[in-house]
Amino acid sequence: MLQVIARVPAKINLMLSVGPVRSDGFHELATVFHAVSLYDEVAAVHADAVTVHVTGPYAGHTPADESNLAVRAARALARRARLRSGAQLRVHKEIPVAAGLAGGSADAAGALLACDRLWGLKLPESRLSAVAAGLGSDVPFALTGGTAVGTGRGERLRPVPVGAPLHWVLATADGGLSTPEVYRRLDDLRSDRKVPAPAVPGELLAALASGDVDALAALLHNDLQEAALALRPALGDTLRAGRELGALAGIVSGSGPTCIFLARDGMSAGALAVGLAASGTCASALAVTGPAAVGT
Ligand code: ATP
Structure with a gap:
């Protein structure tokens, strides 16, 4: 029986700038999505209805x-393609759940890619991306992987070049954080501030393009970090530990609670991971x- 498998990476945000709330209730964002080598796998085979079985540590x-x-x-x-097929x-x-890694x-992206192949649809990228945007703000990026600037709700994407592989440590936490709750807390924290339009600094894109990790380290930033720390103060200990252990920089990933640390090279990342775990x-x-x- 035909089985199609998609291998889909977790994402981190190297920069997440959160603007004012829009009239549709979403926040205007400017972000740099970056897919990293931690993968879920989605396999699909023909069936009458769509069902799922989940395996693995999470x-x-x-x-x-x-x-x-x-x-x-x-x-x-299936609805978009007017199909009655299932999978x-x-x-x-x-990928840990509710971790700020967009698992x-x-x-969702893996299922779109696998079912597109399984059902022989061969939809163009733009149509798959439109279905993806209807499912969630991070899903269009999850279809593409790599590194991209995201604007709007995060669904409008522009790929950006990265001059050299980057080495990270992901420090996970027990228990997730709810993304809507983190945004609500940010709104409370900023209720008396004027919120500027979100932007990704050109220096960050230049640091990525040239593979300059020291410049990149100084520019990593997440507007949601303040809210994630307010909800989970212990994340401050994680960030401090990573910096003391030699990370070039550390921030909360997306809505948290995972913290991400930039390392100079693969050896340093390995040592940092051991130190953080201990x-x-x-x-x-x-x-x-x-x-x-993304692999299919
Ligand atoms: P994001 O940063 O995209 O908001 P996240 O990484 O913080 O998301 P996810 O792991 O995507 O969080 O999970 C968010 C919620 O979605 C969870 O509370 C979970 O119950 C629900 N969910 C539904 N389907 C899945 C799935 N396939 N994998 C993980 N979570 C899922």
Whole structure:
């Protein structure tokens, strides 16, 4: 029986600038998405209906019913293509859940790519991306991987070049943070401030293009960090530990609670991961590289 497999990476935000709330309730964003080498796998085979079975270390934290983003994605694609086909999906989850790593969005993108192939649709990228945007702000980037500037809600993408592979450590935390709750806290914290239009500094794109890790380290920034720290003060200990252990820089990833640390090279990232894991300030620490590609 034909089985199609998509391998989809986690994402981190090297820069996340959160603007004012729009009339549709979303925040205007300017961000740099960067896919890293931690992958979920989505496999699809023909079936009458769309169902999902979840395996792997984070299966217990992932819904296996129709609220699973992979199921929602496959159904949205079938509707868009006016198909009655179904698919039995298997999601192998290595990306922690509700961690600020967009694992759910990765699975949605994986299901779109796998079902597009399984059902022989061969939809152009722009149409898949339109279905993806209807599923969530991070899903269009999850279809492409690599590194990209995201604007709007994050769904308008412009790929950006990266001059050399980058080495990161992801420090995960026990228990997730709800993305809407983190945004609500940010709105509370900024209620008496004027919020400027979001922007990605040109210096950051220049540092990425030239592979200058020292310049990049000084420019990593996340507007949501303040809110994530307010909700989970212990993340301050994780960030301090990483810096004391020699990270070039550390920030909260997306809406958290995962913290990301930039290392000078692969050896330093390996040593940093060991040190962070032993520090008692995180649940696990994993050395990864970026930019990572989507595999089908
Ligand atoms: P983002 O940064 O994109 O908001 P996140 O990385 O913080 O997301 P996810 O791991 O994508 O968080 O999970 C967000 C929520 O989506 C979880 O509460 C989870 O219950 C739900 N969810 C639905 N389907 C999935 C899936 N396939 N994998 C992970 N979470 C899923």
